[in-house]
Amino acid sequence: MSDSQFDIAVFDLDGTLIDSKGDIASSLNWTLTQLDLDPIPLAVIESFVGNGIQPLITKSVIAAGSPEREEAALALFRDRYWECLLDTTETFPGVIDTIIKLQNRVQMAVVSNKMERYTVKILEGLNMAKYFGGLVYGGDTLPVKKPDPAALLDIASKLGASTERMVIVGDSAVDIEAGKRAGAATIGVTYGYRDADEILHAAPDLIIDRFDRLLEIL
Numbered sequence: 001m002s003d004s005q006f007d008i009a010v011f012d013l014d015g016t017l018i019d020s021k022g023d024i025a026s027s028l029n030w031t032l033t034q035l036d037l038d039p040i041p042l043a044v045i046e047s048f049v050g051n052g053i054q055p056l057i058t059k060s061v062i063a064a065g066s067p068e069r070e071e072a073a074l075a076l077f078r079d080r081y082w083e084c085l086l087d088t089t090e091t092f093p094g095v096i097d098t099i100i101k102l103q104n105r106v107q108m109a110v111v112s113n114k115m116e117r118y119t120v121k122i123l124e125g126l127n128m129a130k131y132f133g134g135l136v137y138g139g140d141t142l143p144v145k146k147p148d149p150a151a152l153l154d155i156a157s158k159l160g161a162s163t164e165r166m167v168i169v170g171d172s173a174v175d176i177e178a179g180k181r182a183g184a185a186t187i188g189v190t191y192g193y194r195d196a197d198e199i200l201h202a203a204p205d206l207i208i209d210r211f212d213r214l215l216e217i218l
Contacts, residue, residue, distance in 0.1 A: 006106055006185070006218055007161045010152060012170030013112035013119055014049055015192030016211075017095050018126070021046050022088040027081040028060055031073050037064040046193045050172045052113040052139040053078065085118055086125040092191060094212035099131050106218055107159055109135035111151045113174070116141045135159075147174040149182035156182075169214065176202035187217070 014020050021042065029039035040063055048059045057074045061067050102108060109132055112119045116138025123129040123136060135155055139145040142154065149163075156163045168179035171192025176199070179186035188199035188207045199207060206217065 006165055006167050008159060008166040009106045009218055010109045010111050010168040012175045013110055013114060015171035016169060016189055018089055018091055020089040023085050027077055027084055030080055031076040032064055034076055035069050035073060037066055049193050085122055092211055094210060098212045098214055101215055102218055103131055108132050109155045111137045113139040113145045115139055147177035149178050152178060152182035152184055173198050173202040176204045
């Protein structure tokens with residue numbers, strides 16, 4: 001990967017740019033206790049993150065032994081998480097400095113499976129939205145979400161660029177699959193929420209253990 005290879009860098013949000021597991025876990029376990037269900041350990045919740053709120057709630061109520069409470073849990077969680085999604089959420093080490101340095105090298109975008117309104121609120125709250133030029137996609141921005149490549153293709157179209165000059169950076173197999181299906185290069189990070197084996201099995205073009213390593217690549 002050479003310095004001039006890419007025009008667009010697309011980033012996943014949770015587990016890649018931000019460490020949000022504390023606020024997700026507290027909102028989720030608050031939701032479960034409201035329904036008289038037992039809380040779930042953080043490590044288990046972490047493994048559920050990455051495909052959006054609906055799959056998170058589906059897996060959580062199954063783990064709690066009450067799949068029939070899914071709709072009630074979903075409604076409670078959505079309201080609770082909206083109120084506390086910036087309580088403890090912060091960027092991973094090196095993210096802000098790296099993004100600032102990259103802004104003059106490549107066009108940048110965020111594609112998350114988290115609902116758009118949560119994604120935007122978090123980026124604005126962390127003073128990061130300004131770096132992405134309005135190219136912020138949530139799981140409900142388009143009719144489909146990752147691993148479908150639609151968001152990546154839409155970004156390339158808006159910027160008048162080829163996905164062959166795009167790279168997606170993420171911590172899960174869905175990010176890598178989306179990139180491959182779009183014809184983009186892929187970088188997996190190992191510091192996020194998914195087991196390292198998931199990233200290895202997804203076979204990205206490159207694997208990094210620190211976000212600031214992107215400065216050597218882009």
